[in-house]
């Protein structure tokens with residue numbers, strides 16, 4: 001078992017929230033060992049689905065994505081699980097791009113789908 005607690009960000013676009021909740025339920029035993037942060041709606045959904053505690057930020061379109069980006073550039077987030085919907089345009093696309101850009105820039109493990117999230121979580 002990993003001794004170190006990781007700070008994990010959880011975000012999903014609307015059509016991917018069910019997928020993220022199902023993923024979080026499947027990995028509940030592992031996620032409970034870590035510190036979880038989520039954008040408003042995603043974090044609330046994950047808490048309701050799993051009973052896990054998620055520190056809630058603003059909703060993504062209202063600044064939550066930028067709050068996660070700030071955490072990354074301040075060294076306060078270790079992993080970002082961000083289930084992006086590749087089939088829908090997002091009104092706050094600039095925020096989405098800024099967040100994924102910062103995760104890339106600061107070399108924070110970034111999972112945009114289930115398979116990658118499985119691999120990233122197995123590594124923390």
Ligand SMILES: O=C(CO)COP(=O)(O)O
Pocket residue numbers: 011012013014038039040041042043058059060061064065096
């Ligand atoms: O829009 C989001 C990510 O870009 C997610 O925000 P919510 O979790 O508040 O829906």
